[in-house]
Amino acid sequence: MEQKRQSGFKIMLRLIKVLKPLAPIMMITISFGILGFLAATAITSFGMVAGADILGFNVGIKASTAIKIVIACAILRGILRFIEQYSGHFIAFTILAILRDQVFKALRKLAPAKLESKEKGSLISIITSDIELLEVFYAHTVAPIAIGVVTSIIIACVLFAINPIFGALSVVFYLIVGYFIPVFSSKFAKQGGIEYRAAFADSNSYFLESLNGIKEILLFDKGEDRKNAINENSEKLHEKMGVIKGHEGIIRAFTDIVIMIAILTFLFVSIELNKQGQITIGQGLVAIVTLASSFGPVVALSNLSNNLIQTFACAQRLFDILDEVPAVEDVPGETELSSKDIKVDNISFDYDNRENILKDLSLDIKKGDKVAIIGESGSGKSTLLKLMMRFWNVDKGEISIGGENLKTIPTKTLRKSQTLVSQDTFLFNDTILNNIKMGDRDASFEDVVEAAKKASIHEFIMKLPQGYETNVGELGGNLSSGEKQRMSMARAFLRNSDILILDEPTSNLDTLNEASILKTIDDECKDKTIVMVSHRKSSSAICNKRYGLENKKLVRIQ
Numbered sequence: 001m002e003q004k005r006q007s008g009f010k011i012m013l014r015l016i017k018v019l020k021p022l023a024p025i026m027m028i029t030i031s032f033g034i035l036g037f038l039a040a041t042a043i044t045s046f047g048m049v050a051g052a053d054i055l056g057f058n059v060g061i062k063a064s065t066a067i068k069i070v071i072a073c074a075i076l077r078g079i080l081r082f083i084e085q086y087s088g089h090f091i092a093f094t095i096l097a098i099l100r101d102q103v104f105k106a107l108r109k110l111a112p113a114k115l116e117s118k119e120k121g122s123l124i125s126i127i128t129s130d131i132e133l134l135e136v137f138y139a140h141t142v143a144p145i146a147i148g149v150v151t152s153i154i155i156a157c158v159l160f161a162i163n164p165i166f167g168a169l170s171v172v173f174y175l176i177v178g179y180f181i182p183v184f185s186s187k188f189a190k191q192g193g194i195e196y197r198a199a200f201a202d203s204n205s206y207f208l209e210s211l212n213g214i215k216e217i218l219l220f221d222k223g224e225d226r227k228n229a230i231n232e233n234s235e236k237l238h239e240k241m242g243v244i245k246g247h248e249g250i251i252r253a254f255t256d257i258v259i260m261i262a263i264l265t266f267l268f269v270s271i272e273l274n275k276q277g278q279i280t281i282g283q284g285l286v287a288i289v290t291l292a293s294s295f296g297p298v299v300a301l302s303n304l305s306n307n308l309i310q311t312f313a314c315a316q317r318l319f320d321i322l323d324e325v326p327a328v329e330d331v332p333g334e335t336e337l338s339s340k341d342i343k344v345d346n347i348s349f350d351y352d353n354r355e356n357i358l359k360d361l362s363l364d365i366k367k368g369d370k371v372a373i374i375g376e377s378g379s380g381k382s383t384l385l386k387l388m389m390r391f392w393n394v395d396k397g398e399i400s401i402g403g404e405n406l407k408t409i410p411t412k413t414l415r416k417s418q419t420l421v422s423q424d425t426f427l428f429n430d431t432i433l434n435n436i437k438m439g440d441r442d443a444s445f446e447d448v449v450e451a452a453k454k455a456s457i458h459e460f461i462m463k464l465p466q467g468y469e470t471n472v473g474e475l476g477g478n479l480s481s482g483e484k485q486r487m488s489m490a491r492a493f494l495r496n497s498d499i500l501i502l503d504e505p506t507s508n509l510d511t512l513n514e515a516s517i518l519k520t521i522d523d524e525c526k527d528k529t530i531v532m533v534s535h536r537k538s539s540s541a542i543c544n545k546r547y548g549l550e551n552k553k554l555v556r557i558q
């Protein structure tokens with residue numbers, strides 16, 4: 001399951017590839033960003049020109065003209081910055097939407113097999129905060145790098161025009177601040193960023209697990225332990241953030257020192273060049289002010305490196321999901337199955353190349369058969385059902401329905417032909433009506449009531465304050481397992497598939513409700529094929545064929 005770690009460069013290239021459809025808008029962001037920064041630098045530079053002219057240093061431009069340019073640049077700066085930020089964020093949030101869509105598509109493909117073993121808290125981190133952090137890359141990285149590089153080149157040319165030494169020196173300082181510091185910084189901060197994102201996901205998982213297992217925690221009096229562990233996780237996150245922020249502080253201080261050194265260097269060089277008669281005092285002042293005000297985009301690059309490491313760690317986790325190979329590929333299309341006979345032909349299966357769970361197992365189920373599978377816990381009964389629904393593919397042998405290999409039956413057709421009722425039923429935070437209607441979205445209210453009656457849950461629903469319109473969420477998880485299981489049966493009756501797959505369908509029911517549901521199944525499903533896993537003899541009484549799962553194979557029981 002662990003994926004290969006990709007280099008920062010590869011991750012960056014892949015993130016940029018997603019940008020392709022929005023390249024024209026990115027060009028707008030970059031162009032307006034460059035013009036905006038040039039306008040900002042021009043404000044200070046021409047301000048200095050005006051000052052120099054007023055003080056009597058000749059710089060070749062009149063103070064009145066320079067002031068007009070300053071005013072024009074100030075207005076332009078606002079407009080340009082607005083367009084840059086607007087288009088930059090439009091790109092970022094559009095891309096986040098595209099990425100979210102890709103992740104959901106990937107999760108759909110991975111479900112259910114590959115998601116069984118994934119930590120749900122970690123998945124939630126990826127879908128929410130990890131993707132959100134990529135905004136940093138799209139809105140605050142790509143354009144700033146381009147803007148930083150281009151503006152630095154332009155300013156270096158302007159300084160070069162004043163005097164080549166200024167031009168050459170500015171290139172050196174831009175490289176130190178915009179390239180060497182970020183590269184050096186990222187080497188040290190890399191591990192911290194990766195560790196922080198991993199700790200963040202772990203902490204989410206632990207919290208979610210604690211919520212899910214709250215009953216067990218209280219029952220075994222582990223509340224204090226859990227609380228301490230959650231506090232420890234928070235402390236760990238705090239510490240890791242402390243390391244990142246400490247590092248950021250040092251880098252910022254270092255960057256500021258380099259900028260100060262650059263300005264002082266320009267000051268000394270200006271004095272020297274003025275002494276040699278190569279530049280006027282006015283030119284020297286303009287060069288110093290231009291350099292000092294031009295570091296903005298380059299400093300933005302330097303600050304990026306810390307954020308980028310976290311962003312890349314998030315992107316890596318996102319790409320791991322996108323790259324994960326599903327256990328089963330969907331088969332597109334829809335067909336009619338010629339018959340509903342199921343043939344399990346000499347199959348073997350194991351999870352992740354471990355020991356075989358099922359080996360050379362065969363089973364013939366004719367349409368209308370009611371088959372019970374009995375066996376010890378962990379013997380592989382649920383696994384066999386999962387294989388019949390193609391949640392996983394068999395490793396050897398073949399399962400077919402109506403003579404057609406499961407692997408080639410369109411997924412939609414397969415899902416339509418089968419309904420699963422399992423030991424634990426998930427109800428969505430919606431009305432009871434809509435929860436049962438999962439079985440058939442187009443069913444009428446009367447159909448739902450009839451299905452609920454068959455599942456012996458109608459009377460219970462009618463006693464609820466708003467009957468079928470009661471929201472499951474409002475019951476606050478107060479539904480009993482048996483009530484949930486009966487709702488699941490109601491869904492199954494409504495769905496009316498030809499093949500009913502029942503995994504301990506009555507495990508949470510009392511004998512009265514069990515008998516009632518079994519009678520309905522017996523009466524209503526005469527022509528349906530049923531494959532039922534059950535520990536209870538009473539449940540399997542409605543079946544005409546019984547098999548025991550022993551030593552990875554099925555043995556007929558009379």
Ligand SMILES: Nc1ncnc2c1ncn2[C@@H]1O[C@H](COP(=O)(O)OP(=O)(O)OP(=O)(O)O)[C@@H](O)[C@H]1O
Nearest residue numbers: 116117351357375376377378379380381382383384
């Ligand atoms: N997704 C999975 N990945 C790896 N191993 C799994 C997975 N699901 C189940 N197993 C293992 O496969 C074996 C068979 O599990 P299965 O759920 O099929 O047993 P079962 O007979 O239905 O058990 P029970 O009666 O307790 O429900 C068990 O050892 C289980 O731990």
